[in-house]
Amino acid sequence: MKSKRIACVALAAAFLLPSLSLLCACDGGSADVVLRVYNWEEYIDEGGEGAFIYDELHLTDEETGEPVESDLVNDDYKQWYSDTMGVELSEDGPAILDDFCLWYEKTYGETIQVEYSTFGTNEDMYNEIVLGNEYDLLCPSDYMIMKLAAEDRLEKYDESFFDASKEENYYIRYVSPFIRGKFETNAGLETGENTPRWSEYAAGYMWGTTGFVYNPEHVEKEDLEQLGWNVFTNEAYRNRITAKDNVRDTYFAALGVTYQNDLLALDPASENYVETLTRYFNATDEKTVAEVEPTLMKIKKNIYSFETDTGKADMVSGKVWLNYAWSGDAVYALNLAESGEDENGESAASVELDYYVPKAGTNLWFDGWVMPKGANKKAAQAFVNFLSMPRNAVRNSYYIGYTSAIAGEDMLDYAKYLYEDEEAEDGDYYDLSYFFDGTVEGEASVFAGAEQRECRQLFAQYPSSDVISRSAVMDYYGEEANIRINELWSRVKAETLDAWAIIVICVSVLAIVAFAVFLKFGGKIDFFRRKPKKGYEIVKQDPVN
Amino acid sequence: MKMPRFSRKTLCIPYAVFLLFFVVIPMFVILFYAFTDREMHFSFMNFVRFFSDPTKLSTIVYSLVIALITTVVCILVAYPVAYILARSKMKKKFVILMLFVTPMWINFVLRVNAIRELFNWIGILGEANYFNTVFGMVYDFLPFMILPLYTTLQKIDVSLYEASADLGGNAFTAFTRITLPLSMPGIISGVTMVFLPSMTNYVVSDMLGNSKVTIIGKFIYEYFGTDWHMGSMVALVLLIVVFVSSLLSGGFKSEENVRGANL
Known part of the structure; x- marks a missing residue:
């Protein structure tokens, strides 16, 4: 017996030890x-x-x-x-x-x-x-x-x-x-x-931006440029577009939808353009939240899903045509669709996907x-x-x-290695000096075709300086605003019933419960039935006697 | 060497310690968070906010309704299966029972994902989010309903049916007077195993409802990302709902010990 127990402990330890060491490089x-x-x-x-x-x-x-x-x-x-x-x-x-x-x-x-x-x-x-x-x-x-x-x-x-x-x-x-x-x-x-x-x-x-991965087979680029953020609420893309299942990203997008016209009216050449843009995309006051709420409701109605990682696969399979995505995920989706394989390495049809950033401005994010x-x-x-x-x-x-x-030479070489196409007929220099200047010698640009420069991986990986100049970073909202935004999010995510509906459902559930209780005890409940006192027992009478 | 003698009480110590650290203390932590504000001062604020917010109440109601429908569908599907299996004289009925049970051995996220793919292929993913969610829940929890039902139905003495036939009862009377009342413990334990988890299993609603269906479990998850106090309050309310519903179902249990899944 004892040796068996020791063997068990030893075996368990033998299994546990390697798993512990796995945690440390x-x-x-x-x-x-x-x-x-x-x-x-x-x-x-x-x-x-x-x-x-x-x-x-x-x-x-x-x-x-x-x-x-x-x-x-x-x-x-x-x-x-x-x-x-x-x-x-x-x-x-x-x-x-x-x-x-x-x-x-x-x-x-x-x-x-x-x-x-x-x-x-x-x-x-x-x-x-x-x-x-x-x-x-x-x-x-x-x-x-x-x-x-x-x-x-x-x-x-x-x-x-x-x-x-x-x-x-x-x-x-x-x-x-x-x-x-x-x-x-x-x-x-x-x-x-x-x-x-x-x-x-x-x-x-x-770092990166957020934008839309889209399927050019179904979505015209001109149409997209016309609509901008409004693709989220456009009937033509009903059930064909996805949003992110987290409050910050989707709230940002809803701000874009709500204030698109105001944002487009801003003059990008003006001195405080970025500041104004950033203020628009970080507005969390009560008035803004009240204005954004109906937009979010419309978005929810129009989209196919709130997702965190299923969007890429849904894009590749053609289930949805537009996916609101972080630029890095966009590059991944574009590569995957192009490769002719799905996420599990099974062969699938090769699809061209593109990346688009709304003109009214988008989100610029960093991890550090x-x-x-x-x-x-x-x-x-x-x-x-x-x-x-x-x-x-x-x-x-x-x-x-x-x-x-x-940045640095090696990074630029890598970008060139991936995207440079010297034989591209519509090729031109894609200027990346905003990113590489000072870390490389000579011109920091990649010679690539129009597609790469305007809507494909190179554009997603290194957005043009034009996109950069029209992007805003999301601030930390602060405790009070956070509560407001979270409450908004829960109202959007959940269905809110009218008060009478809540009451009707509650009453009917209670009625069912009461009915079930009645069936079970069937009037046998006798609150006045006395329990025998301690020490006394009810002696059953033998009917024969 | 003399082995130390274990009394029954000492054998309970490991479980008691487990219970204390992973059940009792966390409950108090939840209680503490639910009734404090961000500065950790005692406050009824979360309580008031919860019950004055129609969204949260609606979500509770929605979760209740989804769980209720799931449970009813589960009973309707599981009862005939369990009944036929228990009453039949099939030699291979063990195999059929296993067919219902084996899916439980596969990780359920994997199974829900498979259903998602299936729905996607049929084309109803994203079209009928509530239906999909309930379907996923039923699929997921069906074995938990079949097993206890099968166990209790199997235990019913055949002579009771003979007696009912002797006394002139037809098949319907035999069902309503013998089978149903005697299988009540099985139904109750099946209901507890299906109803309560299907109120909170947001993996199903996220994956099959495309995250457009929100049940109370998802709420708790989301609040614990940003606001532990409100999250604790939602969890506490759910705890009370669960407590009340198990109290109710406990009232229906007969004196007999019910053995749930015996597999």
Whole structure:
């Protein structure tokens, strides 16, 4: 018996131990430093098949099936890899967290262990932080960075982190001037003197816009340009368009629908255009909420679904024609539709999808690395710098599908590698100087066909400076406004019955219950039946006697 | 070596500890959050807001109605199946029973996803969101209704039917006077297992109702993203609804011990 029990315990332990060690990248529990990173799900290069290095090393010719040399992961790249990480580049495609451990040990002479965990929404992450879970590095979105900073939950980056003359400060050396500018001015959101600057607390990771993925077979681009945000409420697209199942994104879209005419009347050349636009898209006062509510109701009636991730598949299958999407998801959907495979790798018809951004203005968003109070700043900043090496940023960007905040030659080469088409008949230079200037030598532009420049992956990945100039960042609404918006959202999501209907239903349910009770006890209920006193028992009389 | 002697009481300790940490304390935490405001001061604000908001009351009513329809449909489908299985002399009825039960072994998110694909293929996804939601719930919870019904129906003594026939009762009388009353415990435990979860199972309403159907479980989930206090209040109200409905169904239980699913 006893030996059996011991065997059971041993077996259980044997099963549990490996699962514990899975949580930590880099083996060896005796590392000098531990870095606890809390990031979005699937938001970092994980190596292996489907990651940049592996895929580039295993390229094959489409016709012959013969292996092909990669233009990007070439001998020069391999040399760089072994110089940086101190090991040869493996054919299996290393994961970026493992590489970080190698690099850190090589650079700082200390072993490091990364405890990496993930979250699904900004709110989940915030709850974890408030509950007292300790991390060294988080990756929240713009508004959550503002909330955390305003609540004084963040550490500032060191001044030396921003010293571009030091070689290891990859972030400041390669971050796009566009991102840097936005972070230094809090993206033009109204700021008082005491408002913390994002740049003090956050380092950019990924960014993008929101817009519509559409199916050009069913949706005319001219029609879309005519309607703008109003596609959400247009009868022609009834049950053919999806919205996001979260309050912030859909509220933003509803603001676009409600105030489209006012927004189009603004003069983009005017000095305070972005400020006005941002104010429009961040209005949460009672009057605005009251005006937006009927719009949201109309949107709900017109759309096919509120979704968070089914939209891509529904677009590819042709079930819906328009999907309100984040630009990174849009790139993914466009690629997927084009590939002739569905999400599970089954073959499907190859479809062309396009990306469109309303002229009246759209949402510009960022995710950035921040350090909560008590973080190990040295290791955290080293991690951010490591991810900011342009070649590592390319790896992450490839894996995640979103646009990295990092510029630099390697990033531009990657964009060219993906989208440049020198033989395009309608080709022209697509100007990306707003993003790459100062990090690359010479012209920062990609020569591509009209489609890529106007509505396809290149446009989704790096929106034109025209789109950028017409986009607004979403602010943190504040506690009071948040309650108002959430109440609005629940009114939109749920069906509200009239008071009489509630009463009728409640009364009928009660009646059914009462009827059932009556059936069960059938008048046998006798409230006055006395229970026998303690010690006395009712003795059943034997009828024979 | 002398083994320490366990009394029955000591054997209960692990469960009691579990109960304390994962049931009792969380309940108090919910109670605490439901009656405090953001500054953690005692407040009836959430209570007032809940009961003065027609949206929340409507959602409760909608959830009740969806759960009620689901339960009724489940009974209507499950009763004949369980009855036939219990009464038939089929040798292979175990196999048929297993056919109803095996879907429970597959993860239910996977099954709901499969239904979603099916509906998509037929073309009713997004067209009839409430119907789809109820269908998904019925599909999901049907085994929980069949099993207890089958167990209780099987236990009914055949001699009771012989007696009823002897006394001149026809098949209908035998059903209303013997089968139905004696299967009441099975119906009750089936109802508790179907009605209560189908009020909150928002995965089904999200996936099959395209997130356009909102039931009370989804409300709680969404509030816990932003406002724990209101979320706790909604959870508390749901708790009371659940408590009352199980109290009611408890009243119908006969003295006999009901064994639910015996598989």
